[in-house]
Amino acid sequence: MxxxxxxxxxxxxxxxxxxxxxxxxxxxxxxxxxxxxxxxxxxxxxxxxxxxxxxxxxxxxxxxxxxxxxxxxxxxxxxxxxxxxxxxxxxxxxxxxxxxxxxxxxxxxxxxxxxxxxxxxxxxxxxxxxxxxxxxxxxxxxxxxxxxxxxxxxxxxxxxxxxxxxxxxxxxxxxxxxxxxxxxxxxxxxxxxxxxxxxxxxxxxxxxxxxxxxxxxxxxxGEGVTPEVRERVLQVAHGAPHVLQVRQLLSLHLGPESVLLALKVSFTAELDLPQLEVAINELEERIRQELPQMKKIFVEPDSRYDATLDPSTVAS
Incomplete structure (x- = not known):
């Protein structure tokens, strides 16, 4: 922040x-x-x-x-x-x-x-x-x-x-x-x-x-994170290996320094299941390092990809 x-x-x-x-x-x-x-x-x-x-x-x-x-x-x-x-x-x-x-x-x-x-x-x-x-x-x-x-x-x-x-x-x-x-x-x-x-x-x-x-x-x-924090989450996620696109981002403040974060993410197609698991864990770790208030992170992989999707309009 x-x-x-x-x-x-x-x-x-x-x-x-x-x-x-x-x-x-x-x-x-x-x-x-x-x-x-x-x-x-x-x-x-x-x-x-x-x-x-x-x-x-x-x-x-x-x-x-x-x-x-x-x-x-x-x-x-x-x-x-x-x-x-x-x-x-x-x-x-x-x-x-x-x-x-x-x-x-x-x-x-x-x-x-x-x-x-x-x-x-x-x-x-x-x-x-x-x-x-x-x-x-x-x-x-x-x-x-x-x-x-x-x-x-x-x-x-x-x-x-x-x-x-x-x-x-x-x-x-x-x-x-x-x-x-x-x-x-x-x-x-x-x-x-x-x-x-x-x-x-x-x-x-x-x-x-x-x-x-x-x-x-x-x-x-139940309020979500501020627009500034939301933008930072998207930046970190899009910079993680094998991440193509964040299709949905949901957040909920459980307390002042405790946030529940749920992401629907499109990963590169060549990943098998063990590799996908590693990619998800790495994404979660990167987010926690940058934003330690993200105490609970849930990532749902999605096979769809929309080249026209503007990151600033990611669904909430």
Whole structure:
């Protein structure tokens, strides 16, 4: 693929440690101040902490080898737990924040506690979330290569780094909204602004949750390799000995670094059965050397040959 790979586990652990401390500080500040925006942010950080735990669990389970029950491996655990993350963001983070905002607007409190502590906590949280975002963004840039930002974000076959990047982006924007809402509440004394801040954070989290759910749903259903990887497979196959033509190419991502590849290939006619077996094995080995993510390769020999077939239009 021609570019570096980010370290998903490094990104997730950095985010987990940061969010755990931030969540605790926000809950303390929320109870002291009675701020709905602060409580929404506290639950947001709690959801993020749980989500990083889910991502780590997915990475751990995806490495388990249980061939009798899962003959193609458990790499899709990564996709499943990333989908759970999107649900947590939507329901625990977004819906709760909207509820808190509506409650604050419809039943404004008579008196609120000191807003100094929330302002301090929000400021420190913004710095810590910014550091976590920086780690995620750096690793994301390593993995995306020359692709555009949005294309790499939503076309990646590994959801881990994009999930953390979106979470951290939501956290930074949420903190900015929260800081503004609490600050305006302090200046004006109008607690309804605090409720509006909580509503804005809730809508932001629900939007991110829906975007993640849509992306991970596609991965769970089963996406093939990217056009760039597909083209590389065809190049390697057509360069292998005795290969005349790749007539069909099917691929399925079983996980971020685990792909099932099926090829229908026309070989030269003079090969007998043992020679054909050697040619198939050599083709599989060449593909694995160039593209190690191709964990399961199946080659079906085909006697037909079409001189007019354009390699770029090989059937999927």
């Amino acid at each position: 021609g570019h570096g790979h980010g370290d998903p586990k490094k990104v997730v652990i950095a985010a987990l440690l940061g969010n755990a401390g931030i969540a605790l500080a926000k809950f303390v500040a929320a109870f002291i101040s009675g701020s709905a925006t602060m409580m929404a942010e506290a639950v947001h950080s709690l959801a993020d902490t749980a989500n990083q735990g889910f991502l780590l669990l997915g990475m751990k389970l995806s490495d388990k080898n249980t061939p009798d029950r899962y003959p193609l491996g458990r790499s899709k655990e990564t996709y499943f737990w990333a989908f759970i993350v999107s649900l947590f963001l939507f329901f625990l983070g977004g819906v709760f924040a909207i509820y808190e905002g509506v409650h604050k607007l419809t039943s404004p409190p008579g008196e609120t506690g000191s807003q100094l502590v929330p302002m301090i906590v929000l400021g420190v949280s913004l710095v810590m979330e910014g550091m976590s975002f920086r780690v995620a963004f750096r690793e994301f840039n390593k993995s995306r290569g020359r692709k555009g930002f949005l294309a790499a974000l939503f076309e990646s076959r590994d959801p881990t780094i994009p999930v953390v990047l979106l979470e951290d982006s939501g956290a930074v924007f949420g903190l900015l909204f929260a800081f503004a809402a609490v600050g305006i509440t302090v200046i004006t004394g109008d607690s309804r602004v605090d409720g509006v801040g909580s509503l804005v954070i809730g809508v932001l989290l629900c939007t991110i949750g829906v975007a993640l759910a849509r992306d991970t749903r596609s991965l769970l259903i």
